[in-house]
Amino acid sequence: xxxxxxxxxxxxxxxxxxxxxxxxxxxxxxxxxxxxxxxxxxxxxxxxxxxxxxxxxxxxxxxxxxxxxxxxxxxxxxxxxxxxxxxxxxxxxxxxxxxxxxxxxxxxxxxxxxxxxxxxxxxxxxxxxxxxxxxxxxxxxxxxxxxxxxxxxxxxxxxxxxxxxxxxxxxxxxxxxxxxxxxxxxxxxxxxxxxxxxxxxxxxxxxxxxxxxxxxxxxxxxxxxxxxxxxxxxxxxxxxxxxxxxxxxxxxxxxxxxxxxxxxxx
Amino acid sequence: xxxxxxxxxxxxxxxxxxxxxxxxxxxxxxxxxxxxxxxxxxxxxxxxxxxxxxxxxxxxxxxxxxxxxxxxxxxxxxxxxxxxxxxxxxxxxxxxxxxxxxxxxxxxxxxxxxxxxxxxxxxxxxxxxxxxxxxxxxxxxxxxxxxxxxxxxxxxxxxxxxxxxxxxxxxxxxxxxxxxxxxxxxxxxxxxxxxxxxxxxxxxxxxxxxxxxxxxxxxxxxxxxxxxxxxxxxxxxxxxxxxxxxxxxxxxxxxxxxxxxxxxxxxxxxxxxxxxxx
Numbered sequence: 001x002x003x004x005x006x007x008x009x010x011x012x013x014x015x016x017x018x019x020x021x022x023x024x025x026x027x028x029x030x031x032x033x034x035x036x037x038x039x040x041x042x043x044x045x046x047x048x049x050x051x052x053x054x055x056x057x058x059x060x061x062x063x064x065x066x067x068x069x070x071x072x073x074x075x076x077x078x079x080x081x082x083x084x085x086x087x088x089x090x091x092x093x094x095x096x097x098x099x100x101x102x103x104x105x106x107x108x109x110x111x112x113x114x115x116x117x118x119x120x121x122x123x124x125x126x127x128x129x130x131x132x133x134x135x136x137x138x139x140x141x142x143x144x145x146x147x148x149x150x151x152x153x154x155x156x157x158x159x160x161x162x163x164x165x166x167x168x169x170x171x172x173x174x175x176x177x178x179x180x181x182x183x184x185x186x187x188x189x190x191x192x193x194x195x196x197x198x199x200x201x202x203x204x205x206x207x208x209x210x211x212x213x214x215x216x217x218x219x220x221x222x223x224x225x226x227x228x229x230x231x232x233x234x235x236x237x238x239x240x241x242x243x244x245x246x247x248x249x250x251x252x253x254x255x256x257x258x259x260x261x262x263x264x265x266x
Numbered sequence: 267x268x269x270x271x272x273x274x275x276x277x278x279x280x281x282x283x284x285x286x287x288x289x290x291x292x293x294x295x296x297x298x299x300x301x302x303x304x305x306x307x308x309x310x311x312x313x314x315x316x317x318x319x320x321x322x323x324x325x326x327x328x329x330x331x332x333x334x335x336x337x338x339x340x341x342x343x344x345x346x347x348x349x350x351x352x353x354x355x356x357x358x359x360x361x362x363x364x365x366x367x368x369x370x371x372x373x374x375x376x377x378x379x380x381x382x383x384x385x386x387x388x389x390x391x392x393x394x395x396x397x398x399x400x401x402x403x404x405x406x407x408x409x410x411x412x413x414x415x416x417x418x419x420x421x422x423x424x425x426x427x428x429x430x431x432x433x434x435x436x437x438x439x440x441x442x443x444x445x446x447x448x449x450x451x452x453x454x455x456x457x458x459x460x461x462x463x464x465x466x467x468x469x470x471x472x473x474x475x476x477x478x479x480x481x482x483x484x485x486x487x488x489x490x491x492x493x494x495x496x497x498x499x500x501x502x503x504x505x506x507x508x509x510x511x512x513x514x515x516x517x518x519x520x521x522x523x524x525x526x527x528x529x530x531x532x533x534x535x536x537x538x539x540x541x542x543x544x
Contacts, residue, residue, distance in 0.1 A: 022292045023338055026390075026416050031397050035409040045404050052401025052408055055394050056469060061522070062386040065378070066300070066335065070523045098530065102523040115296035119331075122294075122303050126327035129320045131310050134327060138303045141294030175538050182542045183533025185471035186508055190525050191391075192462050193512030199387050201455045211463025216502045223399055223461075223468070227392060230460030234453040241452070244445055 001041065001085055001161055008040040009157050010150050013077045017149025018142055020073035021108065023063055030054030030097075033076035043084045050083055050093050051076065057094065057184075058101075060191030064198055071104025077153040082169075085160040092169060095180040098187070107148045115141040207233055273316055273356045276349060280311040281428065284349070287311070288342050288424055300335040305345070312349040316356035326352065329363055336374040337381025342424040344373045346431020347438050354435075369436060376442045380451045388458035389419055395465060470505035475543040492541070 001009070012033070019027035026032055031051040038047015054076055061069035075097040083093035118137040125133025159165060196208065210233065215226060238244060276284070291304030306327055313326045336344070348370055355361040393415045401408030431438055441447060474492040481488055496503055508529075515525050536542035 018293070021295055022290060024289050024292070024420065026413065026420075029394065029412070031394060031401055031409050031412050035401075035406075044406070048401045048406060048409060049404050052398040055398040055401065055412075059391050059394055059398075059465075062382075062390075064382055064386065066297075070526070098523075098526050102527070105523060112296050115294050116298045118294055119296050119298050119303060122306065122331055123328070126306065126331055127324055129323040129327060131314070131323075131327075134303065134306055134331075135310070138290070138294045138307045141296065141303065142290065145293070176534055178544060179534030179537040179542075180530060181533075181544060182473075182537045183530045185473075186505055186533075187526060187529045188469055189466060189505055189509040190512050190522055190529065192466055193509050193516055194522060195387050195391055195458065195462055196509070197513050197516050199383050199455045199458060201383070201452075201459065204452070204455050204459050207456045208459040208463035211460035211465075212467050212502065212506060213463075215464030215467040216500070223396055223464075226464045226468075227396075227457075227461060230457040230464075233460055234456035237456050238449050238453050244449055 001157060005041060006154075006157055009037065009077075009081065010154050012036045012040055013073075013150040013153035014146040016073040016077055017146040020071060020104075020149065021112075021142065021145040028071075028073035028076070030058050030072055030076040033073060034080040037077055037080035038084060041081070041084045046084050046090075047080055050080055050090055053090055053094055053184075054079065054097055056188050056191075057097070058191060059188060060194035060198075061101075062194065062198070068105060068108065069194075070098075070101035071108055071149075072101060073149045074104030074107070074152060075101040077149060078156045081153065081157050081160050082165060085157070086165045086169070088166070088169060091181045091184065092177065094184050095177065096169075103152075104149070107152075108145065111141075111144050111148050114144065204237075207237075271356070271358050273353055275353065276312060276315055276432065280315055281432075283311040284308055284345065285342070285425055285428060288345060288428070291341065292338055299331070299333045301338075301341075302331050302334050305334045306330040308345055309348065309352070312352055316352050322356075325363070329366060332367060332370075334370065334374065336378045337385060339385055339420050339423040340377050340381040340427055342427035343431040343438065344370060344377060346428040346433075347373065347435055348431075349428075350432050350435035369439070373439065373442060380442070380447050383451055383458065384454040385419075385423075388454040388461075390416055391458065392461050395461065395469075466505050466509050467502040470502070470508075472504045473543045474504070474541055476541050 016028045016033045016036075019025055027036070031054075034047045034051030034054060035044065036047070038044045038050070041047070054072070058070070058072045058075075061072055063069050078100050079093040079097040082088055082096060083090065118141045122134045122137040125137065156165075207230070211226065211230060214221065214229065221229075287308040287310065291301055291308055294303040295301060296303075309326070309330045313323055313330075317323045317326055330348075348366060351361055351366045351369060355366065393412050397408040397412030397415075399408070400411065434441070474496065476492045477489045478492055478495065479490040500506075512525055516522065533542060537544075
């Protein structure tokens with residue numbers, strides 16, 4: 001890794017860290033973050049593949065309400081560097097990504113607590129109608145979130161090329177690495193469970209089972225096909241759902257006596 | 267205050283500035299008032315346009331530094347409504363501070379109820395799943411599809427959300443409670459759950475080569491593996507059960523990261539014991 005690459009890696013990490021709290025342009029998602037790190041390090045191909053694999057695991061990681069998701073940003077940047085610069089396998093990258101996501105979550109909780117200070121600072125500026133001041137408080141919090149990812153990523157980038165990292169990773173017994181690969185096959189269900197729970201739609205669970213059964217027994221159908229079927233099911237469900245038909249509901253309420261005659265005429 | 271003053275509406279430049287600011291609304295997320303500073307920063311162009319006295323500006327800033335938390339993208343609709351109310355207040359209409367805060371707080375919950383299933387539950391996971399399936403074969407189309415797809419949806423939501431909110435003002439409250447958005451949410455939920463169901467089957471791989479019974483038939487050894495028995499019952503059953511296990515744990519407030527570590531422990535122990543195979 002040359003100096004230019006090192007600077008670019010830090011820059012990407014800074015953007016990913018900010019995106020992680022913003023949840024806006026989605027630079028923090030593994031599929032984007034790993035691709036960018038791959039691009040910067042001159043191995044786009046590996047970056048894309050690692051990004052795709054990590055994206056599957058992180059599919060359901062989301063910030064809902066006050067609950068926070070495991071941090072995809074730190075996990076993506078560091079594991080991409082370790083895989084590309086440290087010449088590790090994709091499986092190894094996935095294995096280290098999850099502990100990193102946990103570490104990233106702890107760090108963002110820390111930063112979000114510190115930002116309370118900026119909140120109070122903003123109150124003071126607001127009392128003086130100091131717009132600039134409030135804006136700086138905002139940017140301050142955002143910048144801290146960027147540093148939260150950029151600093152650890154920079155530290156790893158500095159040592160990733162040395163034999164230190166590969167020595168550490170080699171020290172992991174094979175039963176653990178193989179076991180981690182095995183879990184890689186089903187760890188995705190945590191994300192699916194997060195999505196399903198968030199929907200809070202128990203009555204719609206039959207559609208989950210329809211999707212499951214179709215995908216299980218119609219092995220030839222791909223994701224686009226399943227998406228089309230799902231979309232059709234969604235439209236038909238809403239069209240047939242009596243909750244959305246005022247015309248059906250109104251007679252049941254029986255507010256208008258004699259409406260039956262009108263119906264015949266109308 | 268009864269006299270109606272003429273207050274300038276937001277200019278095109280103000281609306282663009284508000285849009286740009288709104289895309290950074292979560293930057294200073296904190297555990298005390300969550301998205302509060304971001305809301306105030308987003309409202310600054312409107313506050314500057316409507317209020318010219320320093321104490322009015324300070325009061326408006328203070329109003330928007332109160333607790334706020336909802337799904338970020340559709341929140342632009344709330345900003346639109348809030349801007350419309352601020353304008354009315356500046357014109358001397360009978361809107362007090364509490365009314366503005368109440369509408370903001372009142373819309374937060376229902377909007378998250380619509381936004382979370384549509385954006386986090388359906389749009390993002392489906393685009394991400396599509397992108398990831400392409401990316402895993404090394405195609406640059408995967409990341410591009412995800413990135414541009416999700417960002418077009420996001421930008422349209424923010425831009426038109428604000429416009430609709432600003433032009434309709436408080437009338438939007440009926441829209442949020444009304445059938446049209448409920449329909450959209452239900453459709454998103456059906457699609458999301460359908461795809462989640464198919465992913466549970468399609469994108470998990472659990473191999474259980476543990477031999478349960480072994481017998482000789484016509485001189486050949488026939489092994490009955492755990493995998494074989496489960497597959498004859500229902501392929502993907504283990505993944506399905508694991509999904510429900512995770513849902514149960516999440517409902518009981520177990521942190522996702524602990525569940526993920528638990529999954530790793532199951533994988534390692536299972537591989538060690540020979541239940542799971544690669």
